[in-house]
Amino acid sequence: xxxxxxxxxxxxxxxxxxxxxxxxxxxxxxxxxxxxxxxxxxxxxxxxxxxxxxxxxxxxxxxxxxxxxxxxxxxxxxxxxxxxxxxxxxxxxxxxxxxxxxxxxxxxxxxxxxxxxxxxxxxxxx
Numbered sequence: 001x002x003x004x005x006x007x008x009x010x011x012x013x014x015x016x017x018x019x020x021x022x023x024x025x026x027x028x029x030x031x032x033x034x035x036x037x038x039x040x041x042x043x044x045x046x047x048x049x050x051x052x053x054x055x056x057x058x059x060x061x062x063x064x065x066x067x068x069x070x071x072x073x074x075x076x077x078x079x080x081x082x083x084x085x086x087x088x089x090x091x092x093x094x095x096x097x098x099x100x101x102x103x104x105x106x107x108x109x110x111x112x113x114x115x116x117x118x119x120x121x122x123x124x125x126x
Contacts, residue, residue, distance in 0.1 A: 017045030
């Protein structure tokens with residue numbers, strides 16, 4: 001639908017990777033190899049193996065988000081952490097960034113739904 005790796009399932013996969021990057025790697029200080037899934041902010045985080053189902057991708061995201069919430073309960077708003085690319089960031093900045101990240105990708109999903117409906121000749125709900 002678009003020339004990038006952006007697909008509805010890819011958005012969910014990417015959001016799980018973002019949860020791991022910010023909460024497991026950055027806040028919890030885990031090495032990437034110790035995270036519970038892919039934890040880098042690159043194109044691979046959007047890729048869904050052909051054998052992985054939508055239900056599995058959703059469960060993977062839900063698991064990453066639950067772990068993020070558990071990690072978030074252990075820190076305070078003014079704590080600072082070092083992100084491997086952005087440098088020093090506060091916990092409150094990370095939370096605001098994750099809200100922005102999820103909101104932006106929810107908008108992308110809306111656009112993809114419109115494109116899918118239009119391709120099927122359906123203008124969708126109004």
